[in-house]
Amino acid sequence: MNTGIAPGFYEKHSPGIRIWHWIFFVLLTASMTSVLLASTLFRTRNNMAMVRDQLQQHKLTVDQNQARAVAHAFNDKLWDLHTWIGYLIATFLLGRFILEIFQPEDEKLGYKIKKAMGFGLMSAEQKREQMHYARVKWGYIIFYALIFVMAVTGLGLAFEEVPLFKGLHGTIKQVHSFTQYLIYGFVFFHLAGVVAADAGRYPGLVSGMIHGKKRF
Numbered sequence: 001m002n003t004g005i006a007p008g009f010y011e012k013h014s015p016g017i018r019i020w021h022w023i024f025f026v027l028l029t030a031s032m033t034s035v036l037l038a039s040t041l042f043r044t045r046n047n048m049a050m051v052r053d054q055l056q057q058h059k060l061t062v063d064q065n066q067a068r069a070v071a072h073a074f075n076d077k078l079w080d081l082h083t084w085i086g087y088l089i090a091t092f093l094l095g096r097f098i099l100e101i102f103q104p105e106d107e108k109l110g111y112k113i114k115k116a117m118g119f120g121l122m123s124a125e126q127k128r129e130q131m132h133y134a135r136v137k138w139g140y141i142i143f144y145a146l147i148f149v150m151a152v153t154g155l156g157l158a159f160e161e162v163p164l165f166k167g168l169h170g171t172i173k174q175v176h177s178f179t180q181y182l183i184y185g186f187v188f189f190h191l192a193g194v195v196a197a198d199a200g201r202y203p204g205l206v207s208g209m210i211h212g213k214k215r216f
Helices: 015-039 044-057 064-102 109-117 124-158 169-199 205-211
Strands: none
Touching: 015 064, 015 169, 015 205, 044 064, 064 124, 109 124, 124 169, 169 205
């Protein structure tokens, strides 16, 4: 479909980028879900009373520390899962950098940004469209930077016994926790923006990331 302005969002996506995109989407969703469950439904403090009540129904009496140990075991399993997902996210982030190196020149992110900034003899409307396109691409770079920070600090928490990380545990944890909210915000606005664009001015935007064909 030709918008008559700047059809930059109708891009061709290589199989490698499409596969990476959807697997990374699943991993990021799984990571956020594990955090949500560990922080709410399976939070240790929230389940201690339930553990004691259930055991009492079977005529078993435990104290608060014992109930906490049982409830904490389930919470630990979720955080362990979150850690393993984090390893995969870090691996796929590295894979994205490698993919960028081997992408065709016109499909590289840097090329697309440079092209978007080359306004030339455009109308005011075309310039606005192209600026929007450039902001979206810069948004991806910021997102990758946030994921990089999240991955590095996550590894720092996973290997907290390493002397380099041990002394910085508190700072690493704070940065990791803060960065997650920035990523949540990006994911929310990204999904909302893509859905709005696909339903509005750019129909077929989502399907383009599935079949990889460029639309005109």
